[in-house]
Amino acid sequence: xxxxxxxxxxxxxxxxxxxxxxxxxxxxxxxxxxxxxxxxxxxxxxxxxxxxxxxxxxxxxxxxxxxxxxxxxxxxxxxxxxxxxxxxxxxxxxxxxxxxxxxxxxxxxxxxxxxxxxxxxxxxxxxxxxxxxxxxxxxxxxxxxxxxxxxxxxxxxxxxxxxxxxxxxxxxxxxxxxxxxxxxxxxxxxxxxxxxxxxxxxxxxxxxxxxxxxxxxxxxxxxx
Numbered sequence: 001x002x003x004x005x006x007x008x009x010x011x012x013x014x015x016x017x018x019x020x021x022x023x024x025x026x027x028x029x030x031x032x033x034x035x036x037x038x039x040x041x042x043x044x045x046x047x048x049x050x051x052x053x054x055x056x057x058x059x060x061x062x063x064x065x066x067x068x069x070x071x072x073x074x075x076x077x078x079x080x081x082x083x084x085x086x087x088x089x090x091x092x093x094x095x096x097x098x099x100x101x102x103x104x105x106x107x108x109x110x111x112x113x114x115x116x117x118x119x120x121x122x123x124x125x126x127x128x129x130x131x132x133x134x135x136x137x138x139x140x141x142x143x144x145x146x147x148x149x150x151x152x153x154x155x156x157x158x159x160x161x162x163x164x165x166x167x168x169x170x171x172x173x174x175x176x177x178x179x180x181x182x183x184x185x186x187x188x189x190x191x192x193x194x195x196x197x198x199x200x201x202x203x204x205x206x207x208x209x210x211x212x213x214x215x216x217x218x219x220x221x222x223x224x
Contacts, residue, residue, distance in 0.1 A: 001122060001184065003222065006129040009153045012068050013061070013191035016128065017198050017223040019206065020119065022182040024215035026099045033098060033212045037105050044108060045091065053084050058111035058197075061190030062167065069130075069151055071166065078167050079115070080107045099176050099183065102208050110201040112189050113167030117155075117174035119182035124158025126184070137162040139169045155186065181215070198223060 003018050053059065062078035077085075083104060087093055093108065095101055103114040133150040136159070148154070148162060155163040164170050167188050176183065187201050206217055 001119065002125040003184075004125070004127050006127065008130055009128050012065055012153065014065070014128070014153070015189035015191070015193050015195070015198055015223075017187045017202050018219060019185040019187065019202055019222075020183070020218040021185065021206070021209055021213075021215045022119070022218055024099065024181050024183065024209065024213040026097055026176070026178050026180050026213060028097055028178060029095055029101070030098050030212050033102065033208075037093075037101065040105060040109065041087070041093065045087070048084065048088055050088060053081060053088065056081075056111055057192045058189065059084075061192030062113070064192075065153075065190050066166070069153065071149075071152065076166065076168055079113050080111050080167075083108050084111075097176065097178050098213055099180060099209070102212060103185065103205060106201055106205045106208065109204070110197065112187055112193065112198070112201050114188075114201070114205065115164055115167070115170055115186045116176050116180075116183040117163050117170070117186070118176055118180045119184050120180075121174045122157050122163065122184060123161060126155055126157050126163065128153065128155050130154075131156070131162075135160050135162050137165060138172045139165070140172055140175050142172065195223065 059081045066072055066076055103116055107114040131148050131152045131154050135148050137146050137148040154165050161173055163174050189198050
């Protein structure tokens with residue numbers, strides 16, 4: 001699998017890295033990781049307020065990206081902001097499976113947008129590009145293809161299937177299940193995030209994933 005980013009997406013203020021990890025052992029949950037997550041979330045909870053979420057510079061950067069493509073609805077809120085609001089509201093994060101729970105925790109810790117896609121279900125190569133409206137988009141939780149607007153940025157494979165719409169919604173095709181063992185990870189920032197911030201998130205993601213899921217990183221750090 002190759003990965004490329006179109007210049008017109010980079011010109012929006014995109015900052016993204018790709019990591020591939022293979023040979024992982026996924027499961028519903030892991031007691032050791034759950035204890036670690038609870039400690040980290042307890043520390044975050046003590047300092048988290050609605051005002052801090054609203055004024056966070058990294059989260060503002062995602063709205064700036066969205067403004068440039070005309071997507072400013074609350075339905076288009078970035079995944080890290082959505083997770084933080086959910087955490088502030090409920091006092092916890094949803095538990096999906098170990099691979100997903102790990103990258104969601106890293107997202108909350110860093111305010112960056114993270115996602116994982118089952119590598120075995122990706123068709124050919126992946127491009128981060130602006131949509132033309134012909135793409136196939138089947139969001140997680142849906143059974144029918146949904147329309148996608150022209151001019152959004154999305155991760156699209158060679159079958160013209162959207163893998164992730166902006167940093168807002170992933171899809172059924174490549175969602176991570178308990179039997180998933182090989183993943184392509186996306187770590188996405190914006191013009192308010194430095195290369196060093198992206199690298200720290202990559203390093204933390206790899207460290208936690210290898211510790212709790214095993215596996216081996218194939219692409220450690222490929223940044224655009």
